[in-house]
Amino acid sequence: MALCSIQVNVNGTNYQSVVEPRLSLADFLRHELGLTGTHVGCEHGVCGICNVLVDGRSVRACLLLAVQVDGQSVETVEGLAEGEKLHPIQQAFMDEQGLQCGFCTPGFIMSLKELLDCNPSPSEDEIKDVLGGSICRCTGYAGILRAVQSAVAKMGGGQPSSAD
């Protein structure tokens, strides 16, 4: 099996790596780069726990191969906070108890980042559309919904929506 050389920008850092074609993006991030903040829940694309951003779009890291992101940029939960300052979405999850065990949280946060980057004042339907792609077993979603509202307020939402 031929190995592949890839170049990926993750959270602003360029990485060059030689990987087996079958290595998933999730395993690449976690076990090759040590970015273990991206968790793995089902490895068949349903639970949404491994959501990361590839070129700004949220995707399942278990349904992508590392070789497929050659030349692209990836954002993970490790890239959100600036030093000691949490990203407003992270802060909102903390303020509103949007997490309990926290295992699913990075996947939710990354999907929400895509949403709020594109659309600072999403409608309830748009929020649910994004949240519906991930499973949380602890919170019953109540705290997560509160956190999204809080994040929208923090990030200057309430302004008219504008597409990017």
Next chain:
Amino acid sequence: MAVDIPKSFEALPTSSPRHIGRGRRRVEDPALLTGRTQFVDDVELPRMLHCAILRSPFAHAKITEVDTREAESLPGVVAIVTGDDALRWSHPAQSSPEGWGTHCLATDAVRYVGEPVAAVAAVNRYVAEDAIELITVEYDPLDAVTDPVAAMAPDSTLVHAGQGTNVMMDRVFTWGEVDQAFEAADHVVSEKFRWNRMGANPTETFGCICEWDPLDLSLTIRGSIQSPSMFGLGRAATFALPSNKVNIISQPHGGSFGGKGGTRGTDVTCLLSRKADGRPVKWIEDRIEYLTAGGSQAWDRHYQASISVRQDGTVTGLRVGLIDDLGATGEAYGAICAAKPLAAFTGPYTIPVAEYDLKLVATNKVPSGPYRGMGPPPHFFVLEQLMDLAARRLGMDPAEFRRKNFIPNEAFPYTIPSGNEYDSGNYEEVLNQALALADYPALRSAQAEARQEGRLVGIGVASAIEPGVFDWNAYAIVGMPGTGVPEGATVSIDIMGFITVRVGFSLEGQGQYTLISQLVSDYFGTDPEMVRVVYLDTQSAPPSFGPGGSRLGVAITGAVLGACDRIRTKACRVVAALMQTEPENIVLHDGLFGIPGVPEAQMSVSDVAGTMLARSDLLPPDVDPRPEATHVWTAPGRTPADEEGRAKSYLTAAQAVHVVQVEIDRETGFVEIQRYCLADDCGTRLNPATVEGQTDGSVAQGIGAALLEEYSFDEDGQPQTTTFMDYLMPTVYEIPKVEKVAVVTPSPFTPLGAKGCGEGAIHTTPAAVLCAINDALAPIGQMAREVPAAPKRLWELIRAAGDTPEDGLI
């Protein structure tokens, strides 16, 4: 030394608590939110190998040959184990009931699909999975038995030939004159019910890293382990090791809900580490492994139950017949779930006599295990449907029928027929609050209008008890020995006044580290930021059980406050010596030790701690110079179970009333939850935001149980629900807004009056949702007796009612 643990906020050494009783931000969260919390799969150890497990494709078969030669020659493979290794190096798993455990790898036969047959340790998981495909196993398939009723027949195929039967236990428990009650009753309501297998499915599956030390003959296991001390004792038994040679390191875990399981996979991984000369081996259960053969398939139950009722609406007796399908072995302790209903058998009602006809049966399915609630949720589903049937028979409103049978306030502490004692309650107030929140009369009138239009709208009003703070004695009937479940904490104050609390349980999601920081900061008048909570492994930690049985919030509060009090006592002696007075004259208040009313005779906590640590020469000679203490809390007053299983078992009894409105789509059978209101009373709320979070999550799991979640098997025992495409957990779309109101009746028996509340709403939610569904179906003469109330089942019921909707209706 007498230890004084405050029973209320007012008894804390502070003028007014600033932290406890408030919804604080959680100390656990920054690391979780930034991806820095180390879950087990995030741990890398030098020379670590990775395990993949080869599992049985048959529900029942003899194994005639296992050939691992080709797999051994695959580059990257380091060790392979089979049943022969398990026979050589381990014992069968402990089980409940006793004697129904097997070796961690099949030795002669496989008894469920997914049972481990062989395992590989290799340089990475990819290669390990390549290797297990190269192992050839010859099976001689046998008939599988998957129906527990059929399994009880004398001529049934036997899951374990050596047992001579599939019946693990068959006993009738009678508490009072049940026959008389039913003979004297004006009405007897009797029904069959079915609760299908479902379970925890935490977002993180189980995982472990096992290291066998070949020279020391000891074992170190890191893992997503809910109850580290019990887990360690189990492994010591499996491998015949002294218990002090097994060290368990519990990593933070991604939820558990009782359903982490993982003991069998851990034992397999330990064997691999031993075979690999002690290299650490990691096994991360994947989701298909979890869904096929993992740790939480719970409550596979067939019920026949009845209540006896007087014409005035008084319920006089309860009979529950339960055939509980435990699957192939007793290793996962599913039997405990059949025993736990004894802690709240008659729910919130004054039903004076009861009978439990309990049959535990083995079948060729995955061993069943615990899940949030540990058994009462199906029991209350049954009891609450019977209550509604009786109310309907008598023409009484279901809320009023329940009110009539509630245990009255003045009766607490109240002993139920099955032996447990409820600590306190205010059930009628909880009902009133729930009905008011929902505006129950308005719901009923809207329902009447909807019914006029032919719509299937229903309202459920259900109430249940959450037994809190478990004790082993609750499970005596299924062979669990002993009484007493300890939780310890060590509190230390350093020379700068910072405080460290050491405990034996890891993060799981319920926010107990935050609770500890709240307790300690209010006790010593510091800021929560000055308190740090540190996890210790089982060889270092004070005695600990960890989370489970809705206990840890109460138990750790007792442990921490007990340790604080021990420090206080010690510090008072020190301060008294420094101030040349007697210790009983020294009081701790708002962070100062001193003589009340003498402003110049006060020392801060950090000054006292600093003096103790730096100037032991100034201390009285018999005072331990460390500002540190350990306290181990166990629930007081627990009694051994008698012959009929009766015991004071769970220390607290929280109670709730849920009011739910649903509409069933008459054509498709789909249920929409249109309103969800609840009132609950779990005593003093130590961190109200956390309690609400537990409630929200538990309602969601209860809705999953009521409507969506089910492990299905075909007749040959093949699982049909092995992916998240088929095992359906609720998403944000399936969970309605939950309106909540709290009633607070402190427990007289616990630290600060708190009650166990972690398992929470799932005790009531499935019952309430099914009550609502059955209220909706009542006008067409149908009743849902099976959980989950999947659309296919409701569609069948609606169709059976006759496809004759009233004129003008679609």
Next chain:
Amino acid sequence: MKPAPFEYAAPPTLDEALAILSENDPDEVKILAGGQSLMPLLNMRLARPELLLDLTRIDELGGVRALDSAVSIGALATKRDVEDSSLVRDRNPLFMESTVMIGHPQIRNRGTVGGSMVQADPAAEYPAVAVALGAELVARGPGGERVIEADDFFITYLTTSLEPGEILTEVRVPDLPAGTGWSIQEVARRHGDFAIVGAVAMLRLESGVCVDPRIVIFGASDRARRHPEAEALLAGERPSAALFESAGQAVAQSLEDPTDDVHASADYRRDLARVLCARTLSEAMERAEGSGA
């Protein structure tokens, strides 16, 4: 749950992809587009190709373009590309609606239009609307380009009429004819799950009667199909609840070999097909009336 080993190729042009395909045993090659269905199969080792041929680097297969009376959607256009396309929104609201019904945003960001067509999942939305709209699927192979009618493209469960060595390049979705009322509805256990049963209905109203009615049922059997018996009942008739109910009954009668699984029995699916047929016709009629006003 890790894939078996495979070789990987991600050519930048269609010609190179076709060449790679012709040089290998077609049974040993899997074509990767968005991967939202294929990757789970690889992870579970239910698909185990020698070679994974990744088309996502081929720019010419992307994009959404206007044709005279149709929209051409590149096979590698993602569902998100469609969702963001004002062209599709204007020309074909039915196709747009079916797009946003698919899965979740994280799936739509990656999953492709062509991938869904070639996967031919009987419960998927895209094959159903392709059949209803009479879309054309364009394939390139060793013998050149071939245009396949949607109804001829979908054969049965996970099977299409693509030949070994062919690659789907484009889907031509005819514009929704003026005045057409349409509806797509489905029942699924949870929001975003594959449908237990779904239905697509289209019709126009001329002089108060139904014209060119189309009914497609999906999720109920081996593939999305139109139901000519039911359509014949509707054509030329005045719409009414009773008429739609009889169309639903005709659909239920003509449904062959409904799927039976853990979520729904064959009988239940048959009945859901009846119900959804009537419901979608009713909604389509409302839209037709709205557009004619």
